[in-house]
Amino acid sequence: xxxxxxxxxxxxxxxxxxxxxxxxxxxxxxxxxxxxxxxxxxxxxxxxxxxxxxxxxxxxxxxxxxxxxxxxxxxxxxxxxxxxxxxxxxxxxxxxxxxxxxxxxxxxxxxxxxxxxxxxxxxxxxxxxxxxxxxxxxxxxxxxxxxxxxxxxxxxxxxxxxxxxxxxxxxxxxxxxxxxxxxxxxxxxxxxxxxxxxxxxxxxxxxxxxxxxxxxxxxxxxxxxxxxxxxxxxxxxxxxxxxxxxxxxxxxxxxxxxxxxxxxxxxxxxxxxxxxxxxxxxxxxxxxxxxxxxxxxxxxxxxxxxxxxxxxxxxxxxxxxxxxxxxxxxxxxxxxxxxxxxxxxxxxxxxxxxxxxxxxxxxxxxxxxxxxxxxxxxxxxxxxxxxxxxxxxxxxxxxxxxxxxxxxxxxxxxxxxxxxxxxxxxxxxxxxxxxxxxxxxxxxxxxxxxxxxxxxxxxxxxxxxx
Numbered sequence: 001x002x003x004x005x006x007x008x009x010x011x012x013x014x015x016x017x018x019x020x021x022x023x024x025x026x027x028x029x030x031x032x033x034x035x036x037x038x039x040x041x042x043x044x045x046x047x048x049x050x051x052x053x054x055x056x057x058x059x060x061x062x063x064x065x066x067x068x069x070x071x072x073x074x075x076x077x078x079x080x081x082x083x084x085x086x087x088x089x090x091x092x093x094x095x096x097x098x099x100x101x102x103x104x105x106x107x108x109x110x111x112x113x114x115x116x117x118x119x120x121x122x123x124x125x126x127x128x129x130x131x132x133x134x135x136x137x138x139x140x141x142x143x144x145x146x147x148x149x150x151x152x153x154x155x156x157x158x159x160x161x162x163x164x165x166x167x168x169x170x171x172x173x174x175x176x177x178x179x180x181x182x183x184x185x186x187x188x189x190x191x192x193x194x195x196x197x198x199x200x201x202x203x204x205x206x207x208x209x210x211x212x213x214x215x216x217x218x219x220x221x222x223x224x225x226x227x228x229x230x231x232x233x234x235x236x237x238x239x240x241x242x243x244x245x246x247x248x249x250x251x252x253x254x255x256x257x258x259x260x261x262x263x264x265x266x267x268x269x270x271x272x273x274x275x276x277x278x279x280x281x282x283x284x285x286x287x288x289x290x291x292x293x294x295x296x297x298x299x300x301x302x303x304x305x306x307x308x309x310x311x312x313x314x315x316x317x318x319x320x321x322x323x324x325x326x327x328x329x330x331x332x333x334x335x336x337x338x339x340x341x342x343x344x345x346x347x348x349x350x351x352x353x354x355x356x357x358x359x360x361x362x363x364x365x366x367x368x369x370x371x372x373x374x375x376x377x378x379x380x381x382x383x384x385x386x387x388x389x390x391x392x393x394x395x396x397x398x399x400x401x402x403x404x405x406x407x408x409x410x411x412x413x414x415x416x417x418x419x420x421x422x423x424x425x426x427x428x429x430x431x432x433x434x435x436x437x438x439x440x441x442x443x444x445x446x447x448x449x450x451x452x453x454x455x456x457x458x459x460x461x462x463x464x465x466x
Contacts, residue, residue, distance in 0.1 A: 044229070045068070045444070046067040047072060066362065068374075068376075068449060069226065069365065069446075070234055070365055072234050073159070074161055075158055075181060075234075075238075076178060078159060078160060081176070082157060085137060088157060089133060089136060090172065091170055093120060093133075095119075095120075096180065097181075097182065099117060100117055100183045101183075101184055101186055101208070101209075102185050102186065102240070103186045103187050103219040105244055105247075106222070107219065107239070107240075108218070109218050109220050110216065115228065116212070122211075123184050126186070126204040126208055127152070134152065139262050139269075142260070143260060144273065146274055147274065147276055148274050149276045150199075151189040151199050151201060154184070154265060155185075156243060156264065157181075158181045161179040161181055163178075163231075181235065183239035186205040186206075186219075187247075237368040238366075238368075240368040240370075244368070244371065245296040246268070248370075249268050252270040252284060252293070254284050254291070255283075255284040268293075268294055269286075269294065270294075272284075272287060296371070298371055299371055300373050301333055301372045302334060302343045303329055304379045305329050305362075305450035306329070306330065306348060306378075307379070307380050307381065308380075310386075313403040313405055313406065314406060314409050314451065315404075316401065316402065316409075316438075317401035322399075325437060326439040327404075327440065330348055330351055330352060331447075332347035334375070340377065351392070351395050351398055352391065353390055353393070355381065355382045358379070363446065363449065374446050376449065376450050389402075390403075404438060409451055411438070412437075413448070415439075
């Protein structure tokens with residue numbers, strides 16, 4: 001896995017960068033009548049898909065669908081309504097609407113681990129410019145009136161919470177119902193916008209940050225959340241991923257001019273005019289048709305549990321930054337022109353010198369650090385590959401790799417929650433339970449689920465379920 005990957009990239013791709021603390025309390029938004037479950041470790045996983053009627057033919061053949069952590073969102077994204085300013089404005093101002101506040105991509109929390117939502121009374125002064133608000137005009141009007149000198153906070157419409165789709169919930173066209181959920185960035189203008197540093201919106205954002213920090217809230221930055229309630233983790237993942245993309249793309253990758261957030265935060269538009277200047281902007285290819293430069297990107301990463309030809313061993317590797325005895329599955333980025341299966345075989349050979357035969361897809365996991373989709377697979381090595389030591393001489397990604405018996409991996413899976421601390425936490429990793437010598441990622445990581453599928457899911461026993 002090259003790409004000039006950042007320091008934590010290998011942790012990200014193996015799913016082993018753990019959260020540091022425990023969620024000890026619950027948050028109940030006034031508009032929600034149900035209570036969110038506590039997430040004492042080990043963290044719970046998203047609920048599996050509940051099929052209508054009898055199990056489908058696919059479920060009977062392959063087993064139930066696997067939903068990994070950061071998946072299983074309770075929100076109906078209604079993405080086709082993002083350009084509809086009438087819908088967005090009504091949703092924004094509905095009494096049930098709730099807003100997730102972020103600062104430097106860190107969410108507002110109460111205590112250390114609980115997401116805290118606010119309502120319109122708090123964010124109105126930040127996002128309502130006095131000209132009808134962010135959705136008071138059509139997108140065509142907003143683009144035509146674009147002024148690069150004005151700073152407005154980034155707002156994302158995340159979707160309608162289906163858990164609260166009762167008769168009192170927000171409803172649009174008597175068809176789309178639920179609690180509107182938005183995310184608002186309070187980070188303030190970047191250093192590229194010095195004139196906006198003292199704008200009314202910036203002052204309101206700073207005041208809101210101070211209000212909630214004074215009340216005991218905290219914007220938790222530079223931490224990976226792996227022990228939130230699964231549904232809330234999925235909401236945060238979408239918010240962080242998309243907010244990060246907006247922050248990274250203030251300029252058009254085609255022509256270099258400033259871009260404008262449209263589609264409720266899910267598109268960057270390069271306006272043809274800017275009232276800050278007397279002349280029109282030069283032509284830009286992104287204004288014609290659909291451009292992949294205009295929408296959030298998701299980088300695909302393969303991650304694979306590798307089984308020996310006889311089905312008795314599993315290949316695991318470790319980075320030099322891992323704690324002692326910590327191992328995980330192998331992973332790497334998908335490259336242009338590759339299939340998932342080809343990328344899996346290439347990465348395993350490059351990192352461990354092992355040749356794979358058949359590769360089967362297992363499940364996927366959104367990974368918002370910053371913008372990945374983990375594509376989980378199970379691969380079987382060619383005969384004889386497990387009889388020789390892995391070759392780490394091609395790509396210096398791993399410190400060590402080895403074949404472990406499935407029995408050892410099963411034992412380690414039982415003790416994978418040996419500590420609340422993990423890689424990236426400020427405190428050292430705790431001791432594993434007695435008898436557990438091999439340390440593995442927690443079950444919130446897709447790496448754990450892949451190993452679980454091999455060891456305990458009937459994958460190597462002649463059963464087709466995965």
